[in-house]
Amino acid sequence: xxxxxxxxxxxxxxxxxxxxxxxxxxxxxxxxxxxxxxxxxxxxxxxxxxxxxxxxxxxxxxxxxxxxxxxxxxxxxxxxxxxxxxxxxxxxxxxxxxxxxxxxxxxxxxxxxxxxxxxxxxxxxxxxxxxxxxxxxxxxxxxxxxxxxxxxxxxxxxxxxxxxxxxx
Amino acid sequence: xxxxxxxxxxxxxxxxxxxxxxxxxxxxxxxxxxxxxxxxxxxxxxxxxxxxxxxxxxxxxxxxxxxxxxxxxxxxxxxxxxxxxxxxxxxxxxxxxxxxxxxxxxxxxxxxxxxxxxxxxxxxxxxxxxxxxxxxxxxxxxxxxxxxxxxxxxxxxxxxxxxxxxxxxxxxxxxxxxxxxxxxxxxxxxxxxxxxxxxxxxxxxxxxxxxxxxxxxxxxxxxxxxxxxxxxxxxxxxxxxxxxxxxxxxxxxxxxxxxxxxxxxxxxxxxxxxxxxxxxxxxxxxxxxxxxxxxxxxxxxxxxxxxxxxxxxxxxxxxxxxxxxxxxxxxxxxxxxxxxxxxxxxxxxxxxxxxxxxxxxxxxxxxxxxxxxxxxxxxxxxxxxxxxxxxxxxxxxxxxxxxxxxxxxxxxxxxxxxxxxxxxxxxxxxxxxxxxxxxxxxxxxxxxxxxxxxxxxxxxxxxxxxxxxxxxxxxxxxxxxxxxxxxxxxxxxxxxxxxxxxxxxxxxxxxxxxxxxxxxxxxxxxxxxxxxxxxxxxxxxxxxxxxxxxxxxxxxxxxxxxxxxxxxxxxxxxxxxxxxxxxxxxxxxxxxxxxxxxxxxxxxxxxxxxxxxxxxxxxxxxxxxxxxxxxxxxxxxxxxxxxxxxxxxxxxxxxxxxxxxxxxxxxxxxxxxxxxxxxxxxxxxxxxxxxxxxxxxxxxxxxxxxxxxxxxxxxxxxxxxxxxxxxxxxxxxxxxxxxxxxxxxxxxxxxxxxxxxxxxxxxxxxxxxxxxxxxx
Numbered sequence: 001x002x003x004x005x006x007x008x009x010x011x012x013x014x015x016x017x018x019x020x021x022x023x024x025x026x027x028x029x030x031x032x033x034x035x036x037x038x039x040x041x042x043x044x045x046x047x048x049x050x051x052x053x054x055x056x057x058x059x060x061x062x063x064x065x066x067x068x069x070x071x072x073x074x075x076x077x078x079x080x081x082x083x084x085x086x087x088x089x090x091x092x093x094x095x096x097x098x099x100x101x102x103x104x105x106x107x108x109x110x111x112x113x114x115x116x117x118x119x120x121x122x123x124x125x126x127x128x129x130x131x132x133x134x135x136x137x138x139x140x141x142x143x144x145x146x147x148x149x150x151x152x153x154x155x156x157x158x159x160x161x162x163x164x165x166x167x168x
Numbered sequence: 169x170x171x172x173x174x175x176x177x178x179x180x181x182x183x184x185x186x187x188x189x190x191x192x193x194x195x196x197x198x199x200x201x202x203x204x205x206x207x208x209x210x211x212x213x214x215x216x217x218x219x220x221x222x223x224x225x226x227x228x229x230x231x232x233x234x235x236x237x238x239x240x241x242x243x244x245x246x247x248x249x250x251x252x253x254x255x256x257x258x259x260x261x262x263x264x265x266x267x268x269x270x271x272x273x274x275x276x277x278x279x280x281x282x283x284x285x286x287x288x289x290x291x292x293x294x295x296x297x298x299x300x301x302x303x304x305x306x307x308x309x310x311x312x313x314x315x316x317x318x319x320x321x322x323x324x325x326x327x328x329x330x331x332x333x334x335x336x337x338x339x340x341x342x343x344x345x346x347x348x349x350x351x352x353x354x355x356x357x358x359x360x361x362x363x364x365x366x367x368x369x370x371x372x373x374x375x376x377x378x379x380x381x382x383x384x385x386x387x388x389x390x391x392x393x394x395x396x397x398x399x400x401x402x403x404x405x406x407x408x409x410x411x412x413x414x415x416x417x418x419x420x421x422x423x424x425x426x427x428x429x430x431x432x433x434x435x436x437x438x439x440x441x442x443x444x445x446x447x448x449x450x451x452x453x454x455x456x457x458x459x460x461x462x463x464x465x466x467x468x469x470x471x472x473x474x475x476x477x478x479x480x481x482x483x484x485x486x487x488x489x490x491x492x493x494x495x496x497x498x499x500x501x502x503x504x505x506x507x508x509x510x511x512x513x514x515x516x517x518x519x520x521x522x523x524x525x526x527x528x529x530x531x532x533x534x535x536x537x538x539x540x541x542x543x544x545x546x547x548x549x550x551x552x553x554x555x556x557x558x559x560x561x562x563x564x565x566x567x568x569x570x571x572x573x574x575x576x577x578x579x580x581x582x583x584x585x586x587x588x589x590x591x592x593x594x595x596x597x598x599x600x601x602x603x604x605x606x607x608x609x610x611x612x613x614x615x616x617x618x619x620x621x622x623x624x625x626x627x628x629x630x631x632x633x634x635x636x637x638x639x640x641x642x643x644x645x646x647x648x649x650x651x652x653x654x655x656x657x658x659x660x661x662x663x664x665x666x667x668x669x670x671x672x673x674x675x676x677x678x679x680x681x682x683x684x685x686x687x688x689x690x691x692x693x694x695x696x697x698x699x700x701x702x703x704x705x706x707x708x709x710x711x712x713x714x715x716x717x718x719x720x721x722x723x724x725x726x727x728x729x730x731x732x733x734x735x736x737x738x739x740x741x742x743x744x745x746x747x748x749x750x751x752x753x754x755x756x757x758x759x760x761x762x763x764x765x766x767x768x769x770x771x772x773x774x775x776x777x778x779x780x781x782x783x784x785x786x787x788x789x790x791x792x793x794x795x796x797x798x799x800x801x802x803x804x805x806x807x808x809x810x811x812x813x814x815x816x817x818x819x820x821x822x823x824x825x826x827x828x829x830x831x832x833x834x835x836x837x838x839x840x841x842x843x844x845x846x847x848x849x850x851x852x853x854x855x856x857x858x859x860x861x862x863x864x865x866x867x868x869x870x871x872x873x874x875x876x877x878x879x880x881x882x883x884x885x886x887x888x889x890x891x892x893x894x895x896x897x898x899x900x901x902x903x904x905x906x907x908x909x910x911x912x913x914x915x916x917x918x919x920x921x922x923x924x925x926x927x928x929x930x931x932x933x934x935x936x937x938x939x940x941x942x943x944x
Contacts, residue, residue, distance in 0.1 A: 059468040062460050066374070082444040089455040091488065093469050095407050096460060099400060117444075121429045124450070128425055133245075133390055133452035137432070139444050142400040145195075146315035146331070147365070148338020149358035154314065154366055156400025156447065 005080045005115045006164060012083035016140035019161040025049035028107070028165060032072060035105055035161050041065065042072030043092040045107055047165055060097070071101040071157075076127060077112040078162070079120040082139055085162060086124070089134035098138070104157040106138075110167045172563070174662050177889040184533040185896050188327060188335035192534035195334045200525040200876075202441025203577065210437060219430045221581045224516035227422050228506055234388040234421040235497060241391035246454050247493035251418070254500050259301035262380065262413055265494055266307050269411045270377045282308045286373045286409070288395070288402035289313035290382025291329050291519055292498055293415050295542045295555055298380070310372040312401040314365050321348055327535040329544060330439050330521035335534045369401070374462040379405035383416035384518065385431055386495070387450075389424050393495070395449040396435055398442075403449050410459035411492040418497045419515040431518060438579040439520035454487030505554040510590040514550030516580045523547050523574035523584050528877035528897045529567045538567045546574045546584040549591045562595045566890070569881030570754050571848035572791070586799070592756025596620050614752065614760040623662040627883035628755035631716045631747040637672040638720040645671050664891035668924060670721040677714045677726035681742040690730070694739040701737070701829045710740045710819070711775045715786040716747060717916040725931065728938035729785055729816050735832040735939045736823045741780070745771050748789040753796055754882050765792075765800040769809055782813040785932065787914050788882065790815050791849035815850065816934050817859035817914070824865055833937045836867035843908035844933065845873040845901060845922065847915035848881075859914060859933050866937055871908065875901035880917035898925055912936055 010020045023031045025047060033053035041060040042052050056072060057064055073094040075085040085106045089095045098104045114120050124135060142156030152158040172180065207213050227234060239249040252258035270283030285307055287293065299309045299320070311320045315333035318341050319326060326332030333341070338358055345361060346354045355361050373379075381402050383393040393414045395402040406412050422428060428450070436445040458469045487493075505511045524530045524545030527538070535544025540552035540560035546568055553561040568588035578584060596616065614629050626633060637644040647653055654665040663669075675683070681690075710733055718726040726742070733740050746768045749761030772782060784790040793813050797806045814822070824830060836842075842863055846856035856872065863870040879897025884890055902925035905911045911926065912933045913919040922930040 059470045061466050061468055062374075062462045063465040065460065065469060066370070084444060089407070089451065089457040091456045091458060091470065093458050095403070095455070095457040096469065099403050099407070117429060117433055121426060121432075125425055128390060128392075128452075133392065134455040134457070135450050136403060137444070137448035137450070139446055139448075141446070142398070143446055144314050144362060144399045146313070146318065146333055146399075147341055147358040147361040151358050151362040154362055154399040154401070155312065155369070155404050 005113050006110060008115070009078060009080035009083060009113050009164075012080065013162060016083050018083060018140055020164060021161070022110070022164045022166055024166050028163060029053050032105060032107070032163060035163075036070040036072060037103055038070070039064070039068050040070040040072065041068040041097055041101065043074070043090070043094050043097055045072075045074050047074070047107070047109055050107070050165060058092070060093070065096060065100050068101040070103040070105060071097040071099070072105045072107065073098045075106045075108050076132065076135065077114055077120065077123045078106075078108045079117055079137070080113055081116040084120065084137045084139040086120070087136045087138055088127070088132050089136075090132075095134075095136065098136075099156050102153055102157055103159040103161070104138075105161045105163060107163045107165065109165045113164065174889045178892070181533055181537055181889065181893050184537045185892060188534045188536060189532050189896070191337045192327065192335050193531045195331060196328070196525045196531045196534075199440050199521075200577070203438060203522060203525065204441075206437045206441040206443065216430050216434050217579055217581055220434055220518075220579055221516065223422055223427045223430065224580055227427070228419060228512065228515050230423070231418060231421065231506060234423060235418060237423075238386060238388040238391055238421060238495070238497075241389055242493070242495050245391045245452055245493070246487055246491075247391065247495060249495045249497065251497045252499065255296035258296050258415065258496050258498050258500070259298055261494075261496055262298060262415065263302055263305040263307060265411065265413055266302065266378045267305070269492070282306065284308040284310070284372070284376045285378045285380055286310050286312050286369075286376040286405050287316070287380045288382065288397065288405045289316050289332065290380070290415060291326070291542065292382050292417050293380065294326060296415075296498065296500065298415065310369065310376070312369045312373060312405055313399060314362065317365060317369060318344065321345070325536070327539070327544065328521055328524055329519050329535070335536065373404050373408050374460070376409045378411045378413055379409040380413045380415065381405055383414045383420050384435065385422055385428055386416050386420045387423075387425050387428055388421050390452050391495070392425065392450050392452040394428055394432070395447070395451075396432075396445050397449070398446040400447055403447055406449065406451060406453070407455070407457050408460045410461075410490045411494075412453055413494045413496060414453075415496045415498060418499055418502050421497075434579045435518055435520055438522040438577065453493035454491030456487055458488055459490045501555040505550075508554075510587065511550055511554050513582050514547060514554055514587060516582055517547050517551070518580060520579060521545060522577040522579065526573045526577040526876065528571070528573070528875075528879060528900075529569065529893060531876065532893055532896045533567070538564050540564060546588065547582065550584075550587040553591045553594075558591065558595055558598060561591050565592050565595060566887075569877070569884045571877050571881055572795070572852040573848055573876055575852050586796070589753055589756055589758065589796075593758045596624060596756050614757055616757050616760055620757075622660055623887065624755040624757070626661045627886075628752045628757040628760060630751045630883075634672065634716045634720040638674065638676055641672040641674045645669075658888055662888045663886045664888040667886050667891060668920070670717070670920070672720050673723045675723070677719045677723045678742055678744045680723065680727065681730065687739065687741045690734055690741070691739040693734040694737050697735050697832060698737040701832060706737055706823055706826055706828060708738050708823075709778075709780045710738050710783045711772065711780050712740050712742045713745060713748075713782060713784045713789065714742050715784070715789045716751070718785050722916060722919075722932075725785055725935050728932065728935040729783070731940070732820060732833060732934055732938040733783070736820065736828040738823065741775075743771070748792045749796070749800070750788045750792040751882065753792060761792075761796070762800045765797050769797075769801055769805050772809065776808055776812045781819065782809070783816055783819045784813060785816050785934070786916055787815060787847035787850035787853070787855070791853060794853055795849075815853075815855045815858070815914075817862050818855050820934070820937070821858040821862045824862065830866045832939065833866055834939060836869075838867045838869075840868050841908050841910070842868045842870045842936070843873065843905035843911045844870045845875070845878065845905060845911070845913040845918055847913070847918055848877050850914055862937065863933060868936070873901055873904045875904055877901070878913070878915070878918040878921040880921035882917050885917065885921060894921070895925070898922070902926055910936070
């Protein structure tokens, strides 16, 4: 993983109209809170020294899931080449929480950004071997052209932000 | 299904050209342009296509084994695999799963009033008419893909395998929704329509007992289904209800996760020109995601799942214990397709729609014209013949003109034109009487059995027809133009009376060449040219292939080719050679084409052995030698002819590259604009560029057309039922070149079509380049 990889990731995300912010673990909580529109739901962030903002509801109810405007989840890894984040189907609900709210904030460690799809499949295979065998490659915003013109935010989020946690 | 008559077909196509064509063309041509751009920007595209192809070949080869592998994997994960023989079998199984799940009452309103299903887009469930079957069983079905939902409301069928509602404009969808839902403020914009649909469908998803999805790929050894979508509805259908049913054709199986990579990389590129689609969902269900119980809206969604997950429960597999998963693998004719050497390739199809988008006829009429019961576009002929039967394919198979635009578009390199040719051949044969008359059959010039459509037989044997017409010209031309004759031609052969017929020349190219002194005279002329320009001593000899059209109709381009070659110092022979088989192939007369290929090769073998170069003017004939002959000749013969044959301008380019002097030809001023329309098959052979290069080196400023096709496609534009479609396609090309004074085209029929539409001469580029200029 090189700085170039993160730079490439950022440029590709820009083309997809997805925001990217690089933050330190210490600043992460504050930055996430700024981006998140309330009500906010999320799942525990498994990164050292990174906490969810206090306003975030974890273990949401079905009502909270559909009412939330923002969902915050960690992602297993990201692929710079396509601007893709890998959302794992975990028991804490990362998949629905990344999907139902209109805004998804994906949190990824800088060291988990891989350069290309091939490296992404290597990571995917490692995860499968470890039992993490249901993953969504999410790239950009939910979209459709079925109603005559391109519209974002159909069944999935119409607004996506990626928080990159700088290596410590 | 009864076959439509010629005039019913003409009416149907005219109707589609007016109603659905404009919306289809706008979307399909835009997707095709984006695909080309994305392909162009993908450095390893060819490697990707080759890899994807070889994975599919191997997977279909090992299919029975992969079915057992996936059964074990899914069962180990805690799910169930059901292999359904046919549509009824699959539908009954899904209905049973839904009814049992609804009776359980864990989803939806307790003791569900009506069992309900939400679906994401799946052509395979369209193939088996799953919705009708479930509804007949009292199950409520909601399509959640916005396009599919619009079709469900309109009670229509998909017009495109990727964009099912491509034929409906925004205005039409707004009218439909306004009528059905009577909102206080009528819908107008795509955003308003999308928001409404999302909210409405969101409620259906929350209430549903079962989520049904298709699968783009199924990874056998991990039991993983891959869904490629942009909207996110497939994710919601899979994660929300606690029961997930995935319906997939058995051909979707690939061995391992690593085999999935090239497909994830290429499918969005070929389908829509996106680098990757928004969501590539790879689930090995039942997944760990908690089920979403909207009947207990105030319980944490993770409640049940976490509690149960704490208890080791090996029997339930790895997923959330409330989840249930069924993989329905559909056969429905696929095992037979796998055994069929010609249709097997269809099973490699990943249903991306690139063949539809790249097809000029599809762009004009859409899948309701160029499609069968379920599938549409070029590959649909294979699918329909395989899963619904030849009759369904026969309805639209003629719309494939064999132009080969789809060949470079297909991400798994399926020879789609060949599948169309094969099925056409089978349709021709299926029409034959049970015991045909050997005596009558013996009198026909082709190698086909009786019962063939007279129009197909006429066009398939055009060489015989042309020879007779030339021998009796100009009387044959006057006769052919007479009204009663045109009426008879339309009635018996289906030749539209509005179409100009070719004017047959009394003196064929072969006769002209012999008259002016034959090979000896040609050698003298070439030697004189060489003595004038010593730098151009290339020491080659050419056998010019005088195809039917060049020989009897457009003799001028043949003469121009001879003069140009001689001026560049190359002696020419113009022997009387057999037909290439192109005409027969385009009518689906494979036995005839096979015989003609053998004869032509035999006639050329000595020239090839003597090191002479075979030069071909008509791109479609060269394409037969370079593409279809691989299937018709022994490998060595095929390669020998392919390696020794050239398109005329490609050959001239080679001569100029080897020192021949452009000044020997008719040169332009350097800035003289020329609009150049290559030929579809010539483009697929990558032979557009040499003509452009030659024109540039000879002082012209060529601009190439970007239109997919001229629409004429040999005999296609002559046929009464396709005449208007042919003009619709041709007008897009004519519009591109109309403003340029000099227009040239490489293909015979391309030139004819342009001459009709532009009402002026459209010569072959070699006529522009030959000494003395055009038409001398």
